[in-house]
Amino acid sequence: MSWTDERVETLKRMWGEGQSASAIAKELGGVTRNAVIGKVHRLGLSNRNEEAEAAPAKAAPPTASPAPEAAKKPAKKAEPKPAPKAETAEKPKVEEEEPSTQPAFTPVARRPIVPAGQPLPPQPSANEISPEALASVREVEKKARKLSLMDLTERTCKWPIGDPATEKFWFCGLPSQQGKPYCEAHTGVAFQPMSSRRDRRR
DNA sequence: CCCTGATTCGC
């Protein structure tokens, strides 16, 4: 595949929309995200945002005539990158402890804890779930990988476990079902057939 | 482990 005007156009549009390189590569097909990133750089679109200027750079730097040559480019070129050798010289490296002075008052609101994606778990009242499913989830929660928000991916179960306001909060994290946001067990309690939840005796 | 963009460098 080559970078035809059309493909480049698509690239520019999607990149401008904030799409990831992999998403763009997937859309275009025939190229990898590396190819997309490489092209983005060659096109000079690296800085996804800003750069309102560029073209009419007529206006010279306000600084009439700074230091003899201290100006230069603030760009820090790629250093030769020393070989991965690395000497064994260990630095004293004093571990500096964070003041960790927690505010005396509780931050109170810890509102948003939403994993990515539309569907939030219905969090049905326990009495609406079938005993089997309930037993199943409890069993699964023991095996939960207890992932943090940042560790969630497209293929990890995003079922929240615990109270978001406390330290005891994490996400299931087990392998999610294809296309579903949750693992098998949690998908089971999240999406119940109407038939199984109607007047569940209690 | 999954993913992100950035950079390098042989082609």
Added chain:
DNA sequence: GCGAATCAGG
């Protein structure tokens, strides 16, 4: 110009 390999990071 191209993009795989690699790097740096969440």
